[in-house]
Amino acid sequence: MGLNYYQIKKNVLRARKLVIKGTNSAGSGHPGGSFSMAEILGCLFNKYLKFDPKNPQWEDRDRLVLSKGHAAPGLFSNMAVAGYFPESEIETLRKFGSRLQGHPDLKCPGVEFCGGSLGTGLSYSIGIALAAKIDSKEHHVYTIIGDGESDEGQVWEAAMAAAKYKVDNLTVFLDRNFIQQDSYTEKIMPLDEKLEGDDFSEMWKDASRWKTGDKWRSFGWNVIEIDGHRIEQINAAIAKANATKGVPTIIISRTIKGKSIEHMEDNPQWHGKAPDSIFVPMINLELDSQFMIAPSIIAGDMSNLENEIKRCVSGRADYVHLDVMDGKFVPTKTFDHNKIKELRSLTVIPFDSHLMIDEPVKYVRDYVDAGSDIITVHAEVTDESSFGEIHDLLKQNQVGVGLAINPDTELPEWSYKFLNSLDQLIVMSVVPGKSGQKYIEETHAKMARLNLILKEHDFSGYIEADGGVNLENIGSIFADGARVFVGGGAIIGQQDVRAAIRDFRNEVLHSRRRILLDKSNELGGKDLVNKWIGLHVIGEKQEQIKKIAQEAGYL
Amino acid sequence: MNEPIMTDMRSEYSKSLIQAGKENSNIVVLGADTTDSLKTSEFGKEFPNRFFNVGIAEANLVTISAGLAISGKIPFASTYAIFLPGRAVDQIRNNIAYPSPSGKKGLNVKLVASHGGLSVGPDGGSHQQIEDIAIMRVIPNFRVFIPADTIAVSKLTQLMAKEYGPFYMRMARSKTPLIHSESQDFQIGKGITLRDGADCTIAACGITVRMALEAAESLQQEGISCRVLDIFSIKPIDHGILEKAARETGCIVTAEEHNIIGGMGSAVTESVSESYPVPIKRIGAQDMFGESARDDEINLLLEKHGITSFNMAKQVKEIRSKKL
Structure with missing residues (x-):
């Protein structure tokens, strides 16, 4: 048990695709709320929950109670990925004779709670937690409640009872996606503050208006507030919750309904509606096209890397990219694992350690111990044997496995056997060790060659582009297949890191929207392009996408 | 008694x-x-x-x-x-x-x-x-x-x-x-015949059981032989004992301190109408709510709804004339 960051991410992606498959096949269901809790369930199923899919009734298993039962497709999808039943069974969702009922049901082995009538899962979880206490059992109860269902008075009856009985073997996630069936929660029944007008994004931006945590604190709970789509924040919160004794914990997870699919995000329409078959190919492509921004801190002030980390945090970076240079593999020297260890306590953002060092097999253990989440070594200084050793060590320690190739290096044949379990491939687009270089244009052609090899060998990891990535070229690099973007001068070198990262994201988003329009046009011409654009009803998305389609000549 | x-x-x-x-x-x-x-x-x-x-x-x-x-x-x-x-x-x-x-x-x-x-x-x-x-x-x-x-x-x-x-x-x-003896056996879905009789059956539960026995006693004085059943198990209900009662006594009065809609009387009626239909009279709250009554006035409240041994005996006499 316990997968690394990338493995969790990949399983979350698999589960999301199954949600689409299941609800599409059923013609109904709740994708929006399944997607808002996708990362939460992903972390639970792939890292924290103790369970045995071959023995669902194992007495000492942890219990997962999905109180917001309408998000059943999300639960079933994770169970399928975890091996409770074949993934193909998701197509029986909501159909006659299926174990996969419209709402979670004990009919499906492994489901702990018949959800659906809202507001009851927390009380039920207290019962399970009390039983465990009576029997001196060590298993833990994890419960997911919704913000809409928090309108139910029973939630607050349970909140009081859990504090009274000190059920510290219970951890609750509030999937705070701000949307319930009719509209935004703050319009229907505010948990924070009544929303005036229709600009929901205002609520998001202003943390001073968030009152939900105060409510739970006043009920005697340990309250942790996180971004519910950040795997590292979820992990850290669970660890903190499990270490808290004497009180129950609620992890208030701010999430986005329909997260990962632009037209579903923050759109109340997608609370309980299944995607139409004609859109499924684009939706799956969009799911495959999630991306991360990884600022490289060595492009900043090397004498104050602590501050660079802080800038990454306030800039909302996805990773911190750590370029370790030893002065041998590359002419420059930066820092080693000791520095990484020092920086580790500053943030939970994943550390993406890129080892530009000789004989990495000798030192990789130090970088694991320093707290790296992903470790990438160079193909130039490894071979089948040493990389195999590194690969196994990293997987055992729940660290992402990365391999890097320099501009002049082709992917060595010995590495092919590792491709299907490789988490990250760094394709260098500058010669490492020198700063301020320009992106080597030949890399585009190299990516095309690489993609063929990667496909042939079932690579399911993420390609990281490293070197000379900037606002002008990031869109085309994304189109080449890169999904993680290291930004040195173009991010850390900028005064406003947050703005720089936002600009990076917007460029990638533009490129991704174009790719999805290309797909629509390929599959259904102008008609499908128009329909696809028509789905994007929230905010200014529709106008922006329409403009891209016009530029592409599709309209 | x-x-x-x-x-x-x-x-x-x-x-x-x-x-x-x-x-x-x-x-x-x-x-x-x-x-x-x-x-x-x-x-x-x-x-x-x-x-x-x-x-x-x-x-x-x-x-x-x-x-x-x-x-x-x-x-x-x-x-x-x-x-x-x-x-x-x-x-x-x-x-x-x-x-x-x-x-x-x-x-x-x-x-x-x-x-x-x-x-x-x-x-x-x-x-x-x-x-x-x-x-x-x-x-x-x-x-x-x-x-x-x-x-x-x-x-x-x-x-x-x-x-x-x-x-x-x-x-x-x-x-x-107290109604039952210490040795009385209670089984799920099994009614208890407290008193045998041939002319009518009163099916009761809870506090109406004692009233039913009293009604049967007074009917006995008038030469009417009344069977009394304790239908403590309302679901599952004892179809056998009810069919037998219907067949052998030809009419049934039910009595309960519950709305006559949907209660024990309804359950008895549903059962008998499918096994051996006979005339049935349901005694209970007549689809209206109760009201306050001091402890020593509860009999008055029950009486208002017809939940008395006197009314049970009266209903037995009336329903006997409707026997098929």
Whole structure:
């Protein structure tokens, strides 16, 4: 048990695709709320929950109670990925004779709670937690409640009872996606503050208006507030919750309904509606096209890397990219694992350690111990044997496995056997060790060659582009297949890191929207392009996408 | 008939719970701020870590019980009838009756209510639960009992502790006359013939059983032989004993302190109409609410709804003329 960051991410992606498959096949269901809790369930199923899919009734298993039962497709999808039943069974969702009922049901082995009538899962979880206490059992109860269902008075009856009985073997996630069936929660029944007008994004931006945590604190709970789509924040919160004794914990997870699919995000329409078959190919492509921004801190002030980390945090970076240079593999020297260890306590953002060092097999253990989440070594200084050793060590320690190739290096044949379990491939687009270089244009052609090899060998990891990535070229690099973007001068070198990262994201988003329009046009011409654009009803998305389609000549 | 010996159902329930709790450590007891009234707090003194008073929160009471049950505990959750089926029917249905572990029907929770029916008295119509049997018997997987006396309470509590599945048992608030002997056997779905008779049958449950026996006694003076059944198991109901009564006595009067719609009388009618239809008269609350009555006035309240031995005897005489 316990997968690394990338493995969790990949399983979350698999589960999301199954949600689409299941609800599409059923013609109904709740994708929006399944997607808002996708990362939460992903972390639970792939890292924290103790369970045995071959023995669902194992007495000492942890219990997962999905109180917001309408998000059943999300639960079933994770169970399928975890091996409770074949993934193909998701197509029986909501159909006659299926174990996969419209709402979670004990009919499906492994489901702990018949959800659906809202507001009851927390009380039920207290019962399970009390039983465990009576029997001196060590298993833990994890419960997911919704913000809409928090309108139910029973939630607050349970909140009081859990504090009274000190059920510290219970951890609750509030999937705070701000949307319930009719509209935004703050319009229907505010948990924070009544929303005036229709600009929901205002609520998001202003943390001073968030009152939900105060409510739970006043009920005697340990309250942790996180971004519910950040795997590292979820992990850290669970660890903190499990270490808290004497009180129950609620992890208030701010999430986005329909997260990962632009037209579903923050759109109340997608609370309980299944995607139409004609859109499924684009939706799956969009799911495959999630991306991360990884600022490289060595492009900043090397004498104050602590501050660079802080800038990454306030800039909302996805990773911190750590370029370790030893002065041998590359002419420059930066820092080693000791520095990484020092920086580790500053943030939970994943550390993406890129080892530009000789004989990495000798030192990789130090970088694991320093707290790296992903470790990438160079193909130039490894071979089948040493990389195999590194690969196994990293997987055992729940660290992402990365391999890097320099501009002049082709992917060595010995590495092919590792491709299907490789988490990250760094394709260098500058010669490492020198700063301020320009992106080597030949890399585009190299990516095309690489993609063929990667496909042939079932690579399911993420390609990281490293070197000379900037606002002008990031869109085309994304189109080449890169999904993680290291930004040195173009991010850390900028005064406003947050703005720089936002600009990076917007460029990638533009490129991704174009790719999805290309797909629509390929599959259904102008008609499908128009329909696809028509789905994007929230905010200014529709106008922006329409403009891209016009530029592409599709309209 | 002899003067009845009056005993208290809640005290008996409490004693039976403690006994069951000694025999089986999985038994847990839950209450909702009525634990002194129901005397379940005695269980809490005996087994403090297996007793939970959740406050005035009946929905929570029911669903926490469900969570305990799925973890192998055998919860007895108790409060007044008006606050249990009357208030938490969604939780009873969706958290106890509906969830069915492999090979089982519903969760192993026992809902035991006191203060059923009109005889609640002074608290008034708002607190007189005359709908609980209708609510509970329509929910799949639930079995429904109304004990007539403390012997039934004791035996049915023991039975529920041993038999898997969801049960609802409704007790009366006031002391009730002893009806049964200590040796009486109680089985799920089996009525008890308390008195044989050939001319008519009175099917009763709870506090109306004693009235039915008194009615039969007075009818005997007039030469009418009346059979009396204790239909304590309303669901499942004893189709056999009812068909036999219909066939052998030709007419049935039912009596209960519950709305005549959906209660024991309805259950009897449904059963007999499918097995051996005969004329039936249902005595009970005539689809209207109760009202306050001091303890010494409860007989007046019951009389207003026709729930008396006198009316039972009267209805027996009337219905005999309608025999097929």
